[in-house]
Amino acid sequence: MRIDPFGLERWFAEYEHEADIMLAESGIRSLDASRFDLDPGKLDYVIPTNGDPEFRASVGDRYGRSADEVLFTCGTQEANFLTFLSLLGDKAGVGDGTPSSDGAGDSAAVGSGCHAVVVTPTYQALHAVPDAFGDVTRVELEPPEWGLDPDAIADAARDDTAVIVVNNPNNPTGRYHDEAAMRAVYDVAVEHDAYLLCDEVYRLLAAEPHPPVASFGRHGISTTSLTKAYGLAGLRFGWIAGPEAVVERAWRWKDYTTSSPSLFGQYVAKQALGRRETKILAENRELAETHRAIVAEWLDRHGLDWYDPVGVNGFVTVPDGFDDAESFCRTVVETESVVLAPGGLFGFPDRFRIGFGLPTSELEEGLERVGRVIETATAEGGDVDAAGGA
Template sequence: MKLPRFGVEEWLNVHEKEATYDIAGVSISALTVQELFDLTKTNSKDFYQELSQKRLDYGWIEGSPTFKKEVAKFYENVAEENILQTNGATGANMLVLYAMVEPSDHVISLYPTYQQLYDIPESLGATVDLWPIKEELNWLPDLDELRQMIKPNTKFICINNANNPTGAIMDRSYLTELVAIAQSCGAYILSDEVYHSFDDKDIPAIVDLYDKGISVNSLSKTYSLPGIRVGWVASHKEVADILRDYRDYTMICAGVFDDMVACLALKNRQKILERNAKIVRENLAILMDWAAQEPMAELIRPAAVSTSFVKLKIDLPIETFCLNLLKKRGVLVIPGNRFDIEGHVRIGYCCPQETLKKGLALLSQELNE
């Protein structure tokens, strides 16, 4: 099993601590523990008292009953026992692909997307075809192209919705058509759904649309808690039973403290969503205003999620430009070549507003210099 370097993560691992103005990350401004307490009106002394009495054993292997109950509320048709806790969405994607992809399989992956979704199946010996997003379709891929890619042995169609890096959304009508295509060959659909859209759109989880739909999510992006590394897989019984056997090889459990914080967040998710909707809408307005006034940048508006993909009108290779931007001005973005698209950068705009404003102003300076 050989894997190429993970382009985006490699860039962040090397450079994110150098940045003064980090507008690369796509979590919505991370909460401190105290901010989580304040937001949820939790008495910190009571919380820590409860924690101090917890035995630091393995805890609940698949996630606590409270965790499973709260996550099941995200879905219309998923039983609590079919929720499996994972080490973030990264662990969830890894679990599904590791457990279910065979060397004889054909996998179709949205492209570009989160790199796991195409590189892991290929490393397992599957044949992988890439289903490209189209700028002229507002960064959605063409469903007619997908129909032409289907084979009798197509085992998986992998998507993330909203898309990373562009923020494009597949809505209910699009997903319904996608499901019909998957049904034609009996393929599973693995959908990484970590980016919640704060636009007023009908965007169902794939597990609620299709008996072979597998939904992956986490508390890292939309819920501002990447530091606890808690995610999950939501599926139907057939898949959940398969994943249980493989899960013991990948993580055992998330941890007693992590589960406790996750449950606090999940039980109060509406308060977190209200806080984060405000951040997304206000910061997206700042980003769109900047793009409208900056003649050397173009932006297809993302669907009120925390990631955006900006086209820059420059002659330099995009990675060279981004390195110059970081070294000279302290601004970190993700170069588009890390998604195999030149001339673009991924901007995570849901950081503190002053960081965003200053980062964009310095980006403009570098563009115009």
């Protein structure tokens, strides 16, 4: 099995540690730990290792699912990884690879195919991991609207398609595909006896979130965490919600990855999803909306463009005077110590990803520094290298 290097993580590893400002992060600013009780008592494993049953039942209620249809994980990254392991056939499967029922009537057979349809651009793990286990067909969103096309997904689906993968709202574009389009894609999954996996880690940053895919029916799987919308990245706490057969199979794989979710993560997550939730989400949505307006005004001032995003990511056109996004982003970080993400990491070298979920003062300082790079390039009428010359 071979997996491609994770381009975005390698880019961050090259620049993030030494840079002054991280203007490429895809989540909301982190909450202070002092807002929570941090004493869970004895530092043991979470028992049972799939998560506290009452808490899983509470999370399952959000999807119309039972406790046995929820598995707690170390962030959305593990949730997606375990789901792919569970779905992509005998090449990656657990046990004998025979089809399993999810307990809700006829359902997609778990482990019955090695093909995935993945809507891109998206977070690299959502196509690189299934490509390592099986065969991937990408369906590209097209700029400038980045609209989801259910017909294109239907054309890409095959008899051996096990899963269709969508990130909604989308990273890096910020496009929030509407419920009708998502339900049409779900129907494609049903027609092919496959699953629709939706990474919904940004969903609750929307002012009016759509219903989660796991609530659509027995072919729907939702993955998420408290990282992006709640500002709790350090908890490393997420989950899978979906058919019991998929969740059970993912739990078998989890025995070989992280064994159990984080005890601290589960303890604080109970608080974040309890009485504190409404206040946390209201604060974070307000911050996201305020910052989106700040960035939109900055883009207009510098003649740049994006699709008006939901969440805290935008996919921005590269300024004039630079060969591509990598050239621009290297100049920015090496002259102004601000990290952006080149769009080539997502397959679009003429764009860069900007994250605007960081504290307001850092955002404004970062934009001012990036603006200086753009203004220098405009004044000199050509490429500006990392040393600041024409």
